[in-house]
Amino acid sequence: MEIYYVYAIRSERDGRIYVGLSQNVEKRLNEHNEGRTKSTKGYIPWQLIYKEEVGNRLTARKREKYYKSGIGKEFLKSLQIE
Template sequence: MFYVYAIKSIHRSYIYVGLTDNFERRFHQHQSGQNRTTKPYAPFIILHFEELPTRPEARSREIYLKSGSGKEFLKSLLNK
């Protein structure tokens, strides 16, 4: 299984979308500053999470969530 996720910085206006085969490990890396891209924005909350059966399907979904309409979808989750 593969996981597509969106995490949001608690203190700043920043949403990160990623893909992994081990979400717990990956989320811990983001929270503890082990990822250079997200380190300045930690700590995070999980904004969105999806489980997909294959890497190509997960990659396709990740690309969508990083697109303009995907970002609008993620922003709409903040208002709920």
């Protein structure tokens, strides 16, 4: 069975939050920090602030959408400790 994770990373440059899904969060974080992701490369370095195991890809997409929504984004912002 495939296990997916929904994750949130925060740019140490300007504090923006990016939400994504992956089967290997550590590898994906490295890809973000190596500039291999077009949408995040201008805001390196990134720090993992949240990771949630969600099971399959369909469930992961639903959770990803939630965390990209207003209420989900607010939850992620509440995790940030400056």
